[in-house]
Amino acid sequence: MVQALIFDVFGTCVDWRSSVAREVAADLPRVDALAFADAWRGEYQPAMERIRAADRGYVPLDVLHLENLHRVADRIGVIAPDSLNAAWEKLDPWPDVVEGLKHLKQSRIIAPCSNGSIALMTRLAKYGRLPWDCILGADIARDYKPKPEVYLAACSALDLPPGQVMMVAAHNDDLMAARDAGLRTGFVARPTEYGPEQQADLQPEADWDIVASDFVALAAEVNGR
């Protein structure tokens, strides 16, 4: 019996790409805003990888986002204001997310298990009205997904065994890591997360416990069990 569902956020719950591009366009009107958003996000995995590899101590994602903002801006020869970093706190949820989460919250604990910090996830939830019961993820574990510690710290914080917690993501690699840590898995495809040319994660690549078309369908499936 799944007692709690924990969620990837960037891409799975919210459309980071067009939202960040909107904020970039407002602050840096001369740059290609979507290309800037993609480049900014492109620095995400390498920045976390140093921390996963213990080449650097844990710092919250907000710090990495700010460093990456200036790295990308420098590369194309523009000066970005630090305040643009708050773009990551203003990401629009996909249209099904708030309704689906409200349905799930009636019967289960729901929480983000994101690489975003508590500060970032809290502000993002207020912006998008995401009705989380609590905020889990990287800050709790002081490490980054897909390291197993992050999924297990979320289960531990809820005082639940991993088999009673379902990780929900639009990314097959996130679910693979969660399954390896003993969690249940739910896949919801977000085929335009990376824009119209997206190649990866268009389909489930393993027999995840639930595959749903969106969060409303996911809630119906979970609540019907």
Added chain:
Amino acid sequence: MVQALIFDVFGTCVDWRSSVAREVAADLPRVDALAFADAWRGEYQPAMERIRAADRGYVPLDVLHLENLHRVADRIGVIAPDSLNAAWEKLDPWPDVVEGLKHLKQSRIIAPCSNGSIALMTRLAKYGRLPWDCILGADIARDYKPKPEVYLAACSALDLPPGQVMMVAAHNDDLMAARDAGLRTGFVARPTEYGPEQQADLQPEADWDIVASDFVALAAEVNGR
């Protein structure tokens, strides 16, 4: 400008005494339920003190509650079921709390900064419909109030300086520690937390930044600033 309010929970937000007594009465019909609740709560500070003093590594409050349950039951010669420990997840909010928190949530971040764990605070919020934005407190700091680390870890998790965070409590010593750590302070008296004979914390004992009669009045004061 206060950006976030963080709250003591046991006594300040919820009536732990009559709620725990109700659960005790259901499981242990032959004992004096209010006296049992008082004795159980009486073990709370000494159990945390060992961890504050580093005589014992951090364990969540749920573990201390369970140990204390059996200590109190042993003392009066009864056997208590482990499941009675969940009494602490079923504490009724004082009547003004949910409405006041909803008003505050419209303009500020609201979170518990309790000695209760994330697991406990999450279940308690679902039981009492407390609309927290996130869960802070002892589990984040891996230490117990009134150590300054707990208040400062809450501010750090929100990426806010202590001067932009207000601690709200019905206990003068909690507010004193929060003020010493640099936070703003709000006092709401709960004169029957310990029953009709309560002697302590009937009045504010320092010039707290806000003194309010209940959470609805607190919200009006904060939102009016």
